[in-house]
Amino acid sequence: MHGEYKVPGGKLVVADLELTDGKLTNVRIAGDFFLEPDSALDDINGAIEGLPRESTAEEIAAAVQAALPSDAQLLGFSPEAIAVTVRRAIAQAASWRDYDWQIIHGEPQHPAMQLALDEVLTNAVGEGTRKPTLRIWEWASPAIIIGSFQSLRNEVDRANAEKYGVTVVRRISGGGAMFVEPESAITYSLYVPGELVQGLSFADSYAFLDEWVLDALKALGIDAFYKPLNDISSPAGKIGGAAQKRLGSGAVLHHVTMSYDMDAEKMVRVLRIGREKLSDKGTASAQKRVDPLRSQTGLSRQEVISKMLDTFVALHGGTRSEVTxxxxxxxxxxxxxxxxxxxxxKRVP
Known part of the structure; x- marks a missing residue:
């Protein structure tokens, strides 16, 4: 059995192992990480050898941690990353390059259609009628998109939304409300088979599925990093946020909105962003809550998108496609x- 896991912001960890009478055997951990002393690799392999197949990631990580010498130095990976890799090997998880990725960057769509496309395309991947796909959204009109479980009246000032011509819609994934206008944001969706995130916790899958975009942003000069659970951030502030939905078809919907050039004043007029939430994010005012990509790159929105797509294809491959x-x-x-x-x-009023 073979499993791989690229640590967000770190190194690649690889696990090869066999199963004998329900136990992990012939365990070999490898990767492009750094480890001192060299003998610690034998300690890691020995800690995993003989563990039950049903061992959780937490149990595997604890066994590795206990076996490491006190002076061990792990750079670019951790006992937790090793555990995730082992679980992915046991689950026979797929890797990005196992798939023929399709890339859609189509015409602008209205908000309700964007959300409908997400559900339809995710189900198509789960049903096997569509290959795994990355879709870049183009917005036809301003919108507020609230999370599946958010209260409409608590999140949105509908009178102001109507005044500014902002359509309010509810998506199928959880998370918080977003305000977007055409050309003000970069939104993308990944429609992936569940096998790609096998062995990952729900929380770990967020950073795993967005690692490629962090690479793209870093190539543009942004010191981007993932802030758990679902924020893409930088030293200058938050850039965007992700949300997910696992559908009954077996596929995973993962979508992200990043601010490019946001009208923050309008945002606080149409969204009821509470002081408590802003305080939790460590910001003094809503106007400074999301840091636009434009201010950090000096590039046009399309140039940023082009770099993102180039990075995705370089890492995982990809062929241009269209919605059928x-x-x-x-x-x-x-x-x-x-x-x-x-x-x-109004499913949650």
Whole structure:
């Protein structure tokens, strides 16, 4: 069995092992990490050898930590990363390069259609009618997108939203509200088979699925990093946030919105951002809560997107694709019957 895990901001860890009578045997940990002393690698392998197949990531990490000498130095990885890699090997998790990635960067869509496309395309991947896909969104109109479990009245000033021509919609994933305008944000979705995140905790899967975009931002000169659970940040402030939904089809929807050039004053007029939440984020005012990509790169929005796509293809491969007529028709119906309705929007009043 073989498993790999690229530590967010760190190194690649590889695990090769066998199963004998329900025990982990012939364990070999490798990677491009740094480890001192050399003999600690034998300690790591020995700690995992003989563990039950059902061992959790926490149990594997604890066994590795206990076996390490007191002077051991692990650079670019950790006992927790080793445990994740072993669990991915046991689960026979797929890697990015196992798939023929499709890349969609289509025409602007209205908010309800964007959300409908997310659900339709994720299900298509789960049902095997579409290959794993990265989609870059283009917005046709301003929108507030609230999380699946958020209270509409607590999050949105609907009178001001109507005044400014901002459509309010509810997505199927959890997380917080977002305010976007055409050309003000960069939003993308990944529609991935569940096998890609096998062996990862729900929390670990966030950083795993966004590692490529951190690489792209770093190549643009931004010292980007992941701030658990789901924020992409930098020393200058928050850049964006991610959300996920696991569908019954077996596929995972992972989508991210990053601010490019946000109208912060309008945002605080249409969103009811509470002082407690801002304080929790360590910011003094809503106007400074999200740091735009434009101010950190000096590049156009399309130049940033181009760098993102180039990075994704270099790391994982990718072929340009389009939404099929059948997928588009399903999304139009879903947008009309679900995402455009007051019943769905007010599912949490």
């Amino acid at each position: 007529p059948e997928e588009y028709a399903k999304a139009e119906q879903l947008a009309a019957e679900k995402f455009s309705t007051e019943a769905w929007l």
